[in-house]
Amino acid sequence: MATLPQRIADEMGTRSALIQAWGRDGSVRLLHSNSYYSDEMLHHYVVEGFNRLDHWAEVLFHPDRLNKGVARSTEFISAEAHQKTDFYNEFFRRFGDDTGQCLGGGFSFPQDSALGIAVHRGIDEPEFDTNHVTRMQEIAGHVTRMMRARDQMHGARLHSELLEASLDNMGAAIVMLDASGKVNFANAKAHELDERSECISLAGGRVMLRSSRENQRLQAAIASRHRVGGSGDAFACCADRGQSWRIHVLPCQRGGVSGCMVIVENGDIPLDMGRRLQLLYGLSPAESRVAMGIAEGQSAAELASTLLVSPATVRTQIRHVFEKTQISKATQLSRLIASLPQVSAV
Structure with missing residues (x-):
């Protein structure tokens, strides 16, 4: 299956395409390319400082150009002038590359300092025309929307991982149930009790107490979340091994969807x-x-x-x-x- 840069290059009729994102610390967070900038080229680009000679990056990411759409490199430096630069002669020609034209743009994002998208042609090939600019602008719009969605998912994932880590560090077992009563999250303590066959069971995607009588009370409390004003329940529970537990059922509702949280704590009443x-x-x-x-x-x-x-x-x-x-x-x-x-x- 063709990569996204390859599909863009094919669509634009160019030799290569590049999608690259830089972090706020200057590190490369994302790099997709079908042929432009091999691993060896990228190494020399960064380590030997050719990034400081890259006038195309200045064109794409200069504050006056950022988030202004796509542009042709020849609008800022002609192919003939580019051919005389150290960037062309000491970088491109060093690797047998005659890339001499660029069409693209730079865009900023909350999670990245900048995102660049560009396509390239040889120095002797025809210049990009207005049709190329129009089509590239459309493609850039699709890519930037994709990047925004990626950043939103990245942020949501980090938030979820932080929340799960916090719940795993708690001494109580915590189980989150969806609107149908099925388990959609159980922290480490809940899995530990389930594996040790203590107090609760998570079999079949449901949370149950191992005492049938007390399980009836738990299931009634879980079902009560569907009632208007359902308040859940809290009660003591004795497991088979004589260990006592305290069960809390807390109804939750967000966005019109009801669910609940089941908390299982050690049942010993604190001395204080x-x-x-x-x-x-x-x-x-x-x-x-x-x-x-x-x-x-x-x-x-x-x-x-x-x-x-x-x-x-x-x-x-x-x-x-x-x-x-x-x-x-x-x-x-x-x-x-x-x-x-x-x-x-x-």
């Missing part, structure tokens, strides 16, 4: 969770101890015995906890504590 409840909801130390006991499934009588206070005192503290957290059931309190992220308290 009571302190977090005090900071977030204004609970007293005694009320936070009662709240933690309720979250662990203890009854009022059990709490009274453990804390060495009367059942009436515990009931009063429970009422205060419910009032301050604006909930009314022990199950809601357990869910609240399960939903708090495992971050260090300030």
Whole structure:
């Protein structure tokens, strides 16, 4: 299959074509050529400083010319004058090349300092006419649009790679689901749990909990994202090996498309969770101890015995906890504590 430069050269009826992009540091980021500038020529062009003698580059990339469309080199230097330059005699002729005419243009891009596109003819061949200029302008438009799309994809890829690396460095398992509930991303921790058969499974492109009862709750939370105002869920989960986990299901919607994120954290309640409840909801130390006991499934009588206070005192503290957290059931309190992220308290 013919390369893009070869197709351009064939279209224009020229001996060669060149597409080249330079980075902001002067490095060559992209170079496509069908015959012009062999690897050996390019080496001498850069290492021996012929790039500083290249008056065609000055024509294409001078600030007065950049992004102004294509032009013929003969508009700025005649073929006869070009033939007398060191660039022609010490560079082209050195490699047995008699390239003496150039038609092209230079364009700037956010990711590249400049992009050049050009076609070339021998010094004794007919000059490029207005038809060549018109057609080359059309081709340059197609190439610049292609380069813009390439840069956009490059930027998106870098952003995606950075995001994935950040998620992989997190201690929690994170799974992103699309609108159909299929997994479209799982970080390193999620794959680790799946491979070790702990808590979650990613088989068949779906995320499931290994406990059938708790998996029903997970699937219901995932399905809830389709409902107006669906809020997901957060709950504790016990795996087969006795390890406890906390599951968070967070609905996501962007561009009219719904999906969700499933986060799986170690289920051990941090030692400072009571302190977090005090900071977030204004609970007293005694009320936070009662709240933690309720979250662990203890009854009022059990709490009274453990804390060495009367059942009436515990009931009063429970009422205060419910009032301050604006909930009314022990199950809601357990869910609240399960939903708090495992971050260090300030």
